[in-house]
Amino acid sequence: MTRIKGAKNFHLAEITSNTSESYAAGSPEKAERLISIEIETKSDSEDVYSDDEVEETVYGTVERTGKVTLNYLTPETKLKMFGGEIDKDGVYFPPGEVEVKHHALGFQMPTTGGKNKYAWYYDVVFEYPNEKAETAEGKPKIQSVEIPFKCYKNKQLNTHVAELDMNGKTANKEKEKKWFTEVPTTKAQSPTAAG
Template sequence: MEKAKKMPIGMKDLFYATLLEDPKGGLTTYATPKSLAGAVTGNLNPNGSMTPFFSDDGPTVVVTSQGLLELELGIDALEKEVAAEIFGWRIDANGVLIEGDSANQPYIALGWRSETTDGGYKYVWLYKGKIQPPSEEYQTKGESVEIKSGSLNASFIKRDSDGEKKVSVHSNDEDVKPTVLVDWFKKVYEPDQDIPAA
């Protein structure tokens, strides 16, 4: 029987976790994941490159390289507590959000899941990145009201500890342990021992 195609048809459960430690050759640790915002859209660009080498009048070798992972994210709205944490800002004693420079902005992991055409979900974590403060758009009300959604741009790099940048899994994959999916948003997933490719 032909396997059902796993094409994305949705995006939900957008979470972030502050990166606490990422020592080279050591163990990366994160805070407990928290909800970021309602997900609207997501566009992930790996920015890789392919460079051919030519000899004997033709291409004989292709060298690939991985670039910066860039994410364009559409959301509903950020709560001020979330904005303060992911941008390194602060909230004063009167509950006012104070936007300063980015010197204190932490690295974060970002995760979500996407429903697919086979009835399952693809689960994703991006391991180490920063989000730019969002642009803000306002418009006066007319005869009809237009709701403005938010937009975020983020860049992700490899971890110092192990060089990893991203992990993903599909809920309908036969070799996935149920606990992996149950715990996906309770803590940032850490890779288990790899299974050699056949």
């Protein structure tokens, strides 16, 4: 049985449009080294009653939130994720006001057996992280950076995520080679859908 055994190739692509008519993302760029990523999915439902019985269950929105843990956060990645500016001396100044930046988030999950699973989350907004540094106390304490985020749907495709699992029987090897060159913005026509 296949299992996920890691996380790597953290990529970001700036979102330029996300409406029911169009979705567009810039060119993906590799960011910091990825330690881990967690994504939590919550769906709401409510029972509708009549005559003291459940008439139907109405399913509402699906919410996805997560946390990415990176080895370090350079000023260039901070600029990309949160805005602000870097002056001519290389000093990073965070934005004075909250600047909401939307990105597609892509990454790779190696699996046992030598194959990979890939994902692009279509619209992610990161929260500014807390940073921590501790005294060594006899031996170094290695720190990492945890960044919470919230996922939004690709409104045109009506989904939060696109996944390519090379352990599946339908996975396209050519698509795997191009996974980090562009965010998938359309669904390929499947042979069964074509007719």
